[in-house]
Amino acid sequence: xxxxxxxxxxxxxxxxxxxxxxxxxxxxxxxxxxxxxxxxxxxxxxxxxxxxxxxxxxxxxxxxxxxxxxxxxxxxxxxxxxxxxxxxxxxxxxxxxxxxxxxxxxxxxxxxxxxxxxxxxxxxxxxxxxxxxxxxxxxxxxxxxxxxxxxxxxxxxxxxxxxxxxxxxxxxxxxxxxxxxxxxxxxxxxxxxxxxxxxxxxxxxxxxxxxxxxxxxxxxxxxxxxxxxxxxxxxxxxxxxxxxxxxxxxxxxxxxxxxxxxxxxxxxxxxxxxxxxxxxxxxxxxxxxxxxxxxxxxxxxxxxxxxxxxxxxxxxxxxxxxxxxxxxxxxxxxxxxxxxxxxxxxxxxxxxxxxxxxxxxxxxxxxxxxxxxxxxxxxxxx
Amino acid sequence: xxxxxxxxxxxxxxxxxxxxxxxxxxxxxxxxxxxxxxxxxxxxxxxxxxxxxxxxxxxxxxxxxxxxxxxxxxxxxxxxxxxxxxxxxxxxxxxxxxxxxxxxxxxxxxxxxxxxxxxxxxxxxxxxxxxxxxxxxxxxxxxxxxxxxxxxxxxxxxxxxxxxxxxxxxxxxxxxxxxxxxxxxxxxxxxxxxxxxxxxxxxxxxxxxxxxxxxxxxxxxxxxxxxxxxxxxxxxxxxxxxxxxxxxxxxxxxxxxxxxxxxxxxxxxxxxxxxxxxxxxxxxxxxxxxxxxxxxxxxxxxxxxxxxxxxxxxxxxxxxxxxxxx
Numbered sequence: 070x071x072x073x074x075x076x077x078x079x080x081x082x083x084x085x086x087x088x089x090x091x092x093x094x095x096x097x098x099x100x101x102x103x104x105x106x107x108x109x110x111x112x113x114x115x116x117x118x119x120x121x122x123x124x125x126x127x128x129x130x131x132x133x134x135x136x137x138x139x140x141x142x143x144x145x146x147x148x149x150x151x152x153x154x155x156x157x158x159x160x161x162x163x164x165x166x167x168x169x170x171x172x173x174x175x176x177x178x179x180x181x182x183x184x185x186x187x188x189x190x191x192x193x194x195x196x197x198x199x200x201x202x203x204x205x206x207x208x209x210x211x212x213x214x215x216x217x218x219x220x221x222x223x224x225x226x227x228x229x230x231x232x233x234x235x236x237x238x239x240x241x242x243x244x245x246x247x248x249x250x251x252x253x254x255x256x257x258x259x260x261x262x263x264x265x266x267x268x269x270x271x272x273x274x275x276x277x278x279x280x281x282x283x284x285x286x287x288x289x290x291x292x293x294x295x296x297x298x299x300x301x302x303x304x305x306x307x308x309x310x311x312x313x314x315x316x317x318x319x320x321x322x323x324x325x326x327x328x329x330x331x332x333x334x335x336x337x338x339x340x341x342x343x344x345x346x347x348x349x350x351x352x353x354x355x356x357x358x359x360x361x362x363x364x365x366x367x368x369x370x371x372x373x374x375x376x377x378x379x380x381x382x383x384x385x386x387x388x389x390x391x392x393x394x395x396x397x398x399x400x401x402x403x404x405x406x407x408x409x410x411x412x413x414x415x416x417x418x419x420x421x422x423x424x425x426x427x428x429x430x431x432x433x434x435x436x437x438x439x440x441x442x443x444x445x446x447x448x449x450x451x
Numbered sequence: 452x453x454x455x456x457x458x459x460x461x462x463x464x465x466x467x468x469x470x471x472x473x474x475x476x477x478x479x480x481x482x483x484x485x486x487x488x489x490x491x492x493x494x495x496x497x498x499x500x501x502x503x504x505x506x507x508x509x510x511x512x513x514x515x516x517x518x519x520x521x522x523x524x525x526x527x528x529x530x531x532x533x534x535x536x537x538x539x540x541x542x543x544x545x546x547x548x549x550x551x552x553x554x555x556x557x558x559x560x561x562x563x564x565x566x567x568x569x570x571x572x573x574x575x576x577x578x579x580x581x582x583x584x585x586x587x588x589x590x591x592x593x594x595x596x597x598x599x600x601x602x603x604x605x606x607x608x609x610x611x612x613x614x615x616x617x618x619x620x621x622x623x624x625x626x627x628x629x630x631x632x633x634x635x636x637x638x639x640x641x642x643x644x645x646x647x648x649x650x651x652x653x654x655x656x657x658x659x660x661x662x663x664x665x666x667x668x669x670x671x672x673x674x675x676x677x678x679x680x681x682x683x684x685x686x687x688x689x690x691x692x693x694x695x696x697x698x699x700x701x702x703x704x705x706x707x708x709x710x711x712x713x714x715x716x717x718x719x720x721x722x723x724x725x726x727x728x729x730x731x732x733x734x735x736x737x738x739x740x741x742x743x744x745x746x747x748x749x750x751x752x753x754x755x756x757x758x759x760x761x762x763x764x765x766x767x768x769x770x771x772x773x774x775x776x777x
Contacts, residue, residue, distance in 0.1 A: 217522020
């Protein structure tokens with residue numbers, strides 16, 4: 070079974086860096102990356118390499134029994150770093166559960182993210198610190214939240230002139246995937262956003278696979294083409310080209326800020342690893358398919374560009390590797406040191422206001438547990 | 452004291468008006484709630500006062516209505532969403548149970564999504580499928596939600612405001628066949644805490660617990676029982692989650708007999724939960740098993756036979772007979 074990436078019906082795939090690392094000019098999108106110099110490119114490489122190293126460490130931690138599950142993102146680093154770096158700190162991000170690279174661009178602390186996968190927390194981090202929402206595990210459920218948040222922004226910015234909108238205007242990025250594109254909430258979120266002209270960018274990472282089901286089962290047309298049905302622009306971008314992703318996301322965010330409404334970006338990428346650590350891709354996809362995408366590895370592409378154009382030296386790449394290992398060590402040490410949670414705390418977070426049933430059950434729970442206080446033996450902990 | 456006679460529907464309108472006037476972050480969203488004023492006209496005229504950004508005619512999608520309400524709440528707004536009919540809440544069931552109910556737990560208490568969801572509910576209006584249902588138990592089973600069901604105009608006026616002020620999500624079930632029931636609304640003296648049940652008719656020999664549309668039925672049954680020499684206490688729960696078990700327990704310790712009635716199917720319904728809790732709390736006071744009077748285990752029937760399906764005065768009296776005969 071091979072997967073066919075459908076050809077775009079009306080538009081080309083936006084690509085500014087070829088898989089061979091050659092820069093291609095683009096009449097429309099070059100203007101969005103005028104500031105991208107050697108230092109920024111090295112920064113993107115570093116972001117992507119650190120993200121991949123984090124992914125590798127978390128996968129290892131899962132294999133060693135330290136995480137219940139891990140959701141690898143290998144292969145999607147350019148789509149995530151390019152789009153994340155296009156946002157402003159004041160923008161709000163609604164991720165899926167695979168946006169570890171976007172999290173890096175929002176300065177979410179990597180070890181904190183493992184609290185979810187270590188069974189300590191269902192939220193992980195404080196979204197209000199970095200405007201990076203919690204991971205949502207029910208596919209596409211975050212999509213109407215993103216539109217609603219954008220509707221709130223519109224109300225907060227009512228009466229702003231064009232200059233202020235451009236300077237201080239906020240926007241939302243809603244991440245989803247090719248699999249969840251089938252969910253009804255994607256449709257409703259797009260209808261609402263279109264009807265109210267809300268400042269939200271729908272960013273789809275089409276990684277070709279919804280666990281074992283290929284994209285061709287989700288859609289018979291490129292997802293970007295669906296935007297026309299909602300009445301806003303849809304654009305296909307090479308999701309393994311960090312520069313192109315940055316350019317199109319900046320374009321989409323600028324237009325959203327100006328009050329021109331939503332955009333759907335379909336970033337064509339590939340999930341080089343498994344869906345999760347519980348998955349086995351050898352059961353459903355061909356090695357040849359995977360091999361073909363190895364040649365389109367987003368990190369290799371940017372590395373080649375940096376080396377061929379003398380934009381980074383060997384020392385740089387070595388330093389990134391060293392920094393990655395240091396980060397990975399810190400992630401491991403901090404994640405392993407997280408204290409176990411108390412069930413009593415779970416009672417506290419169900420409701421904001423006093424609730425008689427919660428109080429009654431908590432009281433019972435504490436009394437029951439206290440009954441074991443003097444029976445602990447053989448190091449058993451309760 | 453400023454008391455006004457209002458229908459239950461208009462009392463909710465007045466309560467919503469008060470919320471919109473006092474909380475600039477509040478807004479209404481739903482299908483047909485703006486220009487039309489809602490299919491039951493509960494939001495009638497509010498768009499003229501507050502404009503289309505605060506009384507939002509939404510696209511027709513329940514998951515979108517609740518999902519965007521959650522997003523607006525995360526942004527700091529206080530949305531009051533309307534689901535047009537009880538049976539149409541299910542496209543939004545995922546948003547309500549996996550997202551709205553869990554947002555505070557997921558965020559480890561950092562923030563929640565204080566959305567109010569208004570749902571006209573219940574039968575007895577001779578309507579077509581999906582327009583007469585009582586799905587409250589499905590939501591009561593979900594931790595993180597609060598559920599209210601007012602039964603009279605005064606409560607409706609105040610409870611919708613209490614729901615809007617609550618920092619937890621509230622599903623506000625409006626007894627649609629009582630929308631035109633008139634009552635005195637005191638707009639200065641608030642109703643009791645919405646989460647407290649109220650003894651609305653004192654009695655000595657038996658207790659009927661109910662809420663929403665069956666409150667007038669329970670009161671009429673108690674009056675009929677009086678003619679048989681039975682003194683029946685009636686409790687209006689008002690809050691269906693949490694349930695004020697203290698008030699029920701106090702009553703049953705006095706009367707020794709308990710009938711619970713709701714339109715929702717008996718099996719798996721809230722009557723079962725009340726029966727179990729009261730048997731734990733007041734076992735030695737009970738003179739008879741707790742008897743439930745609810746709907747049958749079937750999809751809500753067609754309108755021509757719904758009168759036989761719905762709990763009514765005779766069914767409640769029959770339950771009282773069984774309790775006294777035990």
